[in-house]
Amino acid sequence: MSLSDFFSPIDLKKIQPKNGYYTSHLGSKIEHFSVDFPDLEQKFDLAIIGVQEDRNAVNNSGCALGPDYVREKLYLLNEGAYNTKIADLGNIIHGETVIDTYFALKTVVNELIKKDILPVIIGGGQDLTYAQYLAYETLEQKVDLVVIDPRFDLDDDEHIDSIETTSTSFLQKILLHQPNYLFNYSNLGYQTYYTSQDSLRVMEKLYFDTHRLGELSGQVTVTEPIIRNANMISFDIGAVRSSDGGGNANAGPNGFYGEEACQICRYAGMNDKLTSIGFYEFNPAYDNNGQTATLLAQMIWYFIDGFYNRKRDFPLNPKSQYLIYKTSLKHDDHELVFVKSKKTDRWWMQVPYPTAGSLNERFHLVPCRYEDYRTAVDGEMPDLWWRTYQKLS
Secondary structure (H helix, E strand, O other): OOHHHHEEOOOHHHHOOOOOOOOOEHHHHOEEOOOOOOOOOOOOOEEEEEEEOOOOOOOOOOHHHHHHHHHHHHOOOEOOOOOOOEEEEEEEEOOOOHHHHHHHHHHHHHHHHHOOOEEEEEOOOOOHHHHHHHOOOOOOOOEEEEEEOOOOOOOOOOOHHHOOOOOOOHHHHHHHOOOOOEEEEEEEEEOHHHOOHHHHHHHHHOOOEEEEHHHHOOOHHHHHHHHHOOOEEEEEHHHEOOOOOOOOOOOOOOOEOHHHHHHHHHHHHHOOOOOEEEEEOOOHHHOHHHHHHHHHHHHHHHHHHHHOOOOOOOOOOOHHHEEEEEEEOOOOOOEEEEEEEOOOOOEEEEEEOOOOOOOOOOEEEEEEOHHHHHHHHOOOOOHHHHHHHHHHO
């Protein structure tokens, strides 16, 4: 079966301006499936995938129509100071069942990652994150997942076996999926009044990273090392405040500002580890004057800009490009080791594997902030180091 079998072509008449695109527009640069399916044996860096599936998008029916509205705005944006190699594969039409759609998305993402092409998914409901995650099952690697979302999307129902995979329960499905290849989950921008104390206790028990919106508002740079650790990212447009992105039936008055969402997406693009990203829950039925479609297009533009400005400085090769800092804790002989890139001034922390850990590596490198190093210099254990060590145990 060819990947083209999963897709329907883009109807350019619906999204293209009457006079066509300027040569600088992404619409002139992206090789799109409107007649012929892009030859993926050519060298593409990114592939745009629309997914027209909203049957399990809770209280947001209509978001399946989102992909083409975003394309219309994205194609009108100008290419940055780099040569993009992007394919737009068209839309995955929803299958006979939701499971069929999940299978199609899982298969497509898996094949693209194998070809070293990064999928940019435009949904559709956020339950598609589960299919995005399933794509990693045969890749034989642990997954670090970052979700930008005002909620954890954990279902509190005790009868978990009966829980359907929806936009409000997909994380539960990921946590319980076997085989388990999830190493870490991070949430950026959760809002406490949408979050039960039980789910917060679950996050703490599993040593996951959760960051309230209030922690990040006005200081979005705090998200950079968290995002830099991700293999896959899921962005719920509901994490953006309704005044900036109201194209979502569940939009609320609080959330990230549009420029903060764009900055987060640029950090995501610059992440050397990242191999897939999904943008979910945009619903054109609630979009006033195309504002949210425009914002989402700009977020994707910033992701592309970050991707083509990757620094490729993941430690430690060559070692001459990095500085090593060592510090000891108060009342403890244990030594903490930090790594700083000379090229970008970005920081990592070495967390040793327990004795029964990896035979191939002695430590796990986790992105961190300069503040984590300062905490260690002051003799205190950084919380990030402790949580990472517990997960390695």
